[in-house]
Structure formats: structure tokens, C-alpha cells
Amino acid sequence: MTSRHNHARSAPRRARVGVRAGVVGGLLVACMAPALSAQSALDTSRRTAIVAAVERLAPAVVSISVAARQRVAVRSSWADMFVPRYASQLVRGSGTGFLIRGNGVILTNQHVVAGAEQITVTLVDGTQLPATLVGGDPVSDIAVIQVKGRGLPTVPLGKSSELMVGEWVVALGNPYADYLGNTEPTVTAGVVSATGRNILPSEGQAGLYLDMIQTDAAINPGNSGGPLANALGQVVGVNSSILSNSGGSIGLGFAIPIERALRVADLLLAVGAVRRAWTGLDVTPPRNFETWRASNGLVVVSVAPGGPAARAGIQPQDVLVSANGRTLHNHLDWESVKLDLGVGDTVILVTRRGTTRATRALLASDLPTRNAARVTVLEDLQLVTVTPAIRAERGVQSDQGALVVSIAPRTADATGLREGDVIIGLDRRRVATATDLSVFLDDLRPGESFRIWVERNGQTAYTDLVYR
Structure with a gap:
């Protein structure tokens, strides 16, 4: 009885406890649902467009290591007598x-691979592959290298022309790769600070950084050649340069527009070089910093006889107002138009002559030096005869002479000559043509000394050499 009584009393208690437990369990479930929802929302908020863009890009970003030979001066008190004045040493960068094609075609900066004797590419998974240089263009600072492969991941491509100032961009690269063990690219984010930026050229600078994309995304040494992409993960530029007093990022990074980079890459893949177009006119050069600023057009100072500008009806003292719809505020605006101009392209110019405006179509042609007959001397020194067209193309002051269009490094070291020099005399003999110099050199005997006269940057100089 008692046990039954106890059982009878305990049953409802258990039932009540069970009900309570059920209620508590219901509360737990009810409380967990918002928690899970919040976690899901947090995960969603973390997976931003930037994260998605990086996931699309990163597999196709590679690290490039190069070994290049650098010319250095020999510091020795005996240098003039026993030791060459210059030597070379192997440096690494x-x-x-x-990757822009699945067969291993890689886009980068020319200054990354310039002079490289060996190029090694490291993929994102750590695979290291030897690469070959397809071609490079110092003027645009774009180069193409290639590794052996099939079905390799490639980057999605966008259009820099559609960029909006203020929109998000990401820069991927491998800064200080020699000091970091991982092979995945690093990521920095920022906004498009400006477009169409022209960077004033510095002394000795080979590349023309014109119409650049400016960003405050951090770009550091080692980022050169990497992609700048929009929030959709589409590449819109090639990270190339920074403005900095320290060498590190201060929020002033610049990228080459992807359209220009791809146009150069296509030419390098097709013919191994970029054919620069010729307009056949020169405009007033800037004399100081202030003249780079806005003006009311550019004054034509010379027109090559029979050249593209002459055929378009342009004359000296005409003012170039715009080109292909772009207002020409300063000299760099015109250089930017020419940088993207190909042989056979037409540029629509608005000119002003006095108070009269006119629209003229200028058909760009090959540079005169490209089609000129070449004479080779000293085994690897190529010359062309100076003509009126070549004078206009290169800004040569001398009306006669032999223009150096190609010279091997060893010959440049031995003679002091460099590309762009105009040889105008040998001893007391006038050099009127490239053939003249070849004949004069043939007359020399081994061990005979001679003096060679050159025009360089509008100035006349000479160097004494010994024929061997």
C-alpha cells in the first residue's frame, strides 16, 4: 500500500518534472535558433565581396624569382692598369x-625580369617551374613570361575604363617573398583614388607611367607585376609603382590599365616586340615642372616632311587641342595618346591655326628607323643612316651621321657608345652615312688608336678608342 501510495504520488511528480524538462528544452531550442541565426549572419558578413574576389584571383597569382647580371664599377687603385673598370655580378630579385592563359602565359612588369638570366615561377601550391621570357617592352613596363603547363588557373579580366573613383579594389602580390616562407599571395585592400594619372618621368626612367590607376591599397617591393582587381575579382590593372620617400607604401600606389597591358602582351606573344607608332610631329617640350600643368593645347614645333602629320595637313605652329576626344592639357597627355597608338591606327586630332579650328585624321606609321637599312660594324653594333625622317623621329640635331640603333652590352662597355648616339666623325673624317663608318673602321689596323665623335642628347662629345 505504502509503496503503491508512494508510486501514486511519485508518478505525477515525474510527470510534472517531465513537463518542466520539456519546457526547458523548448526554451533551449528557442534560444539556440537565434544564436545559430546570428552565427550564420556573422559568417555571411565575414564572407564579403573582397573575400570572394581574392578566392577567384589567388590561384592564378604567382611569385617570380630572377637572377640577373648587374654591371658594377670596380673600386681599385689598380683599376686603370690591371683591372677592368667595370665588372658584372649576379644579383637576385x-x-x-x-596567369592570363591556361598554357602558362604570365603577365608581369618588364622591370621585374629585365636582364634576367634565370627566371623561376612559384605557383600558389608551392610548385616551382622554370620560365622563359617571351618578350618585354621597357616603354610600357610590361613583360610576358611562360612556364610549361596545361589547364592552369587564370585570372578573370575586367576593364579599367569602367572603374569608378572610390570603389573598392584589392592588390595581390608577393612582397618580400625572399623573407617569407609561404607561397600564397598577400592581399591588401583600398579604393580607387584616381584614374588617368600621369607620373612625371624621372631621370634615367625607361618606362612611361601614363593614364595610371591610383590606389591607396598598400603596394610594397615585390608587389610589382601583381594584379589590381575590382570587388568582382576582375583584374583591372598591373601593380607597377609607388610614390614614397621610404621605399614602402604610403598610400600612393599605381597600376597600369589592364587594356594597355593586354594589348602589349598580345604583340609580344605574336611577334616578340612592340612596334612603336610614329606621328611625324614634335610638340613644344616642357621646360620645367610648371609647364607640365594645364595649358590651352600643345604647339607643334616641327613636322617631318612626308610623314604622317604632314600627310594629315598639320603644319608647324599649329596647336593640338585634343586627340581622340581627349583634351591635351600638357605634354604627358600627348605622350599617353602615342603610348597606346599602334602602327596603322588613326588618331583624330582637333587643331587650331590662328583662330581657325580643324579636325584632322592622322594615320600612324612605322618608325623610320624600323624600315631603314642597317649596317653592322664591330660584330654587334647596328647603325642606320640619319635621314630627315629619322632626325624628326629621334630629335637629332646633326643633318648627317650614323645612328646607333642596337649595341651589345660588351661593346657598349668597351666603347662607351649607347643606343641613340649619332656617330658624326672618326678622327678628322666626317661620317655622313652608316656605310662611311664601316669603311673607315675597315681601314684601321689592330692596335691603332682613333677618336670617335658623337651627338648625344643634342650635345657633341668624343671618346678615344683603340682598334682591336
């Missing part, structure tokens, strides 16, 4: 690139 690094940069970034990205």
Missing part, C-alpha cells in the same frame, strides 16, 4: 605575376 623577386616580383609577382599572374
Whole structure:
């Protein structure tokens, strides 16, 4: 009885406890649902467009290591007597690139691979592959290298022309790759600070950084050649340069527009070089910093006889107001138009002559030096005869002479000559043509000394050499 009584009393208690437990369990479930929802929302908020863009890009970004030979001066009190004045040493550098074709074609900066004797590419998974240089263009600072492969990941491509100032962009690269063990690219984010930026050229600068994309995304040494992409993960530029007093990023990074980079890459893949177009006119050069600023057009100072500008009806003292719809505020605006101009392209110019405006179509042609007959002397020194067209193309002051269009490094070291020099005399003999110099050199005997006269940057100089 008692046990039954106890059982009878305990049953409802258990039931009540069970009900309570059920209620508590219901509360737990009810409380967990918002928690899970919040976690899901947090995960969603973390997976931003930037994260998605990086996931699309990163597999196709590569690290580039190069070994290049650098010319250095020999510091020795005996240098003049027993030791060559210059020697070469092997230096190593690094940069970034990205795959644009599944067969291993990689886009990067020319300055990353310039002079490289050996190029090694490291993929994102750590695979190291030897690369070959397809071609490079110092003027645009774009180069193409290639590794052996099939079905390799490639980057999505966008259009820099559609960029909006203020929109998000990401820069991927391998800064200080020699000091970091991982092979995945690093990521920095920022906004498009400006477009169409022209960077004033510095002394000795080979590349023309015109119409650049400016960003405050951090770009550091080793980022060169890497992609700048929009929030959709589409590449819109090639990270190339920074403005900095320290060498590190201060929020002033610049990228080459992807359209220009791809146009150069296509030419390098097709013919191994970029054919620069010729307009056949020169405009007033800037004399100081202030003249780079806005003006009311550019004054034509010379027109090559029979050249593209002459055929378009342009005359000296005409003012170039715009080109292809772009207002020409300063000299760099015109250089930017020419940088993207190909042989056979037409540029629509608005000119002003006095108070009269006119629209003229200028058909760009090959540079005169490209089609000129070449004479080779000293085994690897190529010359062309100076003509009126070549004078206009190169800004040569001398009306006669032999223009150096190609010279091997060893010959340049031995003679002091460099590309662009105009040889105008040998001893007391006038050099009127490239053939003249070849004949004069043939007359020399081994061990005979001679003096060679050149025009360089509008100035006349000479150097004494010994024929061997």
C-alpha cells in the first residue's frame, strides 16, 4: 500500500518534472535558433565581396624569382692598369605575376625580369617551374613570361575604363617573398583614388607611367607585376609603382590599365616586340615642372616632311587641342595618346591655326628607323643612316651621321657608345652615312688608336678608342 501510495504520488511528480524538462528544452531550442541565426549572419558578413574576389584571383597569382647580371664599377687603385673598370655580378630579385592563359602565359612588369638570366615561377601550391621570357617592352613596363603547363588557373579580366573613383579594389602580390616562407599571395585592400594619372618621368626612367590607376591599397617591393582587381575579382590593372620617400607604401600606389597591358602582351606573344607608332610631329617640350600643368593645347614645333602629320595637313605652329576626344592639357597627355597608338591606327586630332579650328585624321606609321637599312660594324653594333625622317623621329640635331640603333652590352662597355648616339666623325673624317663608318673602321689596323665623335642628347662629345 505504502509503496503503491508512494508510486501514486511519485508518478505525477515525474510527470510534472517531465513537463518542466520539456519546457526547458523548448526554451533551449528557442534560444539556440537565434544564436545559430546570428552565427550564420556573422559568417555571411565575414564572407564579403573582397573575400570572394581574392578566392577567384589567388590561384592564378604567382611569385617570380630572377637572377640577373648587374654591371658594377670596380673600386681599385689598380683599376686603370690591371683591372677592368667595370665588372658584372649576379644579383637576385623577386616580383609577382599572374596567369592570363591556361598554357602558362604570365603577365608581369618588364622591370621585374629585365636582364634576367634565370627566371623561376612559384605557383600558389608551392610548385616551382622554370620560365622563359617571351618578350618585354621597357616603354610600357610590361613583360610576358611562360612556364610549361596545361589547364592552369587564370585570372578573370575586367576593364579599367569602367572603374569608378572610390570603389573598392584589392592588390595581390608577393612582397618580400625572399623573407617569407609561404607561397600564397598577400592581399591588401583600398579604393580607387584616381584614374588617368600621369607620373612625371624621372631621370634615367625607361618606362612611361601614363593614364595610371591610383590606389591607396598598400603596394610594397615585390608587389610589382601583381594584379589590381575590382570587388568582382576582375583584374583591372598591373601593380607597377609607388610614390614614397621610404621605399614602402604610403598610400600612393599605381597600376597600369589592364587594356594597355593586354594589348602589349598580345604583340609580344605574336611577334616578340612592340612596334612603336610614329606621328611625324614634335610638340613644344616642357621646360620645367610648371609647364607640365594645364595649358590651352600643345604647339607643334616641327613636322617631318612626308610623314604622317604632314600627310594629315598639320603644319608647324599649329596647336593640338585634343586627340581622340581627349583634351591635351600638357605634354604627358600627348605622350599617353602615342603610348597606346599602334602602327596603322588613326588618331583624330582637333587643331587650331590662328583662330581657325580643324579636325584632322592622322594615320600612324612605322618608325623610320624600323624600315631603314642597317649596317653592322664591330660584330654587334647596328647603325642606320640619319635621314630627315629619322632626325624628326629621334630629335637629332646633326643633318648627317650614323645612328646607333642596337649595341651589345660588351661593346657598349668597351666603347662607351649607347643606343641613340649619332656617330658624326672618326678622327678628322666626317661620317655622313652608316656605310662611311664601316669603311673607315675597315681601314684601321689592330692596335691603332682613333677618336670617335658623337651627338648625344643634342650635345657633341668624343671618346678615344683603340682598334682591336
